[in-house]
Amino acid sequence: DAGVIQSPRHEVTEMGQEVTLRCKPISGHDYLFWYRQTMMRGLELLIYFNNNVPIDDSGMPEDRFSAKMPNASFSTLKIQPSEPRDSAVYFCASSPSGGGEAFFGQGTRLTVV
Amino acid sequence: RKEVEQDPGPFNVPEGATVAFNCTYSNSASQSFFWYRQDCRKEPKLLMSVYSSGNEDGRFTAQLNRASQYISLLIRDSKLSDSATYLCVVNGNTGNQFYFGTGTSLTVIP
Numbered sequence: 001d002a003g004v005i006q007s008p009r010h011e012v013t014e015m016g017q018e019v020t021l022r023c024k025p026i027s028g029h030d031y032l033f034w035y036r037q038t039m040m041r042g043l044e045l046l047i048y049f050n051n052n053v054p055i056d057d058s059g060m061p062e063d064r065f066s067a068k069m070p071n072a073s074f075s076t077l078k079i080q081p082s083e084p085r086d087s088a089v090y091f092c093a094s095s096p097s098g099g100g101e102a103f104f105g106q107g108t109r110l111t112v113v
Numbered sequence: 114r115k116e117v118e119q120d121p122g123p124f125n126v127p128e129g130a131t132v133a134f135n136c137t138y139s140n141s142a143s144q145s146f147f148w149y150r151q152d153c154r155k156e157p158k159l160l161m162s163v164y165s166s167g168n169e170d171g172r173f174t175a176q177l178n179r180a181s182q183y184i185s186l187l188i189r190d191s192k193l194s195d196s197a198t199y200l201c202v203v204n205g206n207t208g209n210q211f212y213f214g215t216g217t218s219l220t221v222i223p
Contacts, residue, residue, distance in 0.1 A: 031209060033210075033211065035213070041215070042200075042213060042214065042215030042216060043157070043200065043213035043215075043216075045210055045211065045212060045213075048209065048210060050209065055209065056205075056209075056210060091156060091157075093211075095211075100145075101147070101159045101162075102159075102211050104156035104157050104158070105156060106155070106156050107156055
């Protein structure tokens, strides 16, 4: 398996633009997580899905953030409109079971100017 | 209060030294505990799970103290390749969320 695949790897956008981050989890994994990492706050859990259903989105910072998982092999995290403070590395991770190991993608480095 | 708290360091140690990291967690109901390693500009990867009885993997030893709600990681005979950020991870209320500490930075010096 190729592991968790995220795209794009890098994204630079202007404030106010819509940004869509994409994730393909490992096949067979029932859980998918979106994290944001910054120097100041570390790794923050934004939202996670179980069997494509959003279970806990309490970490989503604002209504500007939304996430979907239309099927078992694809998820998106959208920011609309983007702001400079959204600049961070966004990781997607998947897990075969809730309490076990989480496998991370390589991340998307987002810069909003 | 944060779910997981770690001393960010940095820890700068000479090769061959023994170094220990601690991490505290707030949710007494947490059942799963892990240490992850993250290299610069890379994704986090599982280093080891932490079991109630403590566990060892080569030069690495992890321990859990439920009464005090902390976990620890001990690295013996440090190698240059151990230089990384070490993240403490605890699961949440439903058992399905993973909460990460902010990480402890380790640099092993020749």
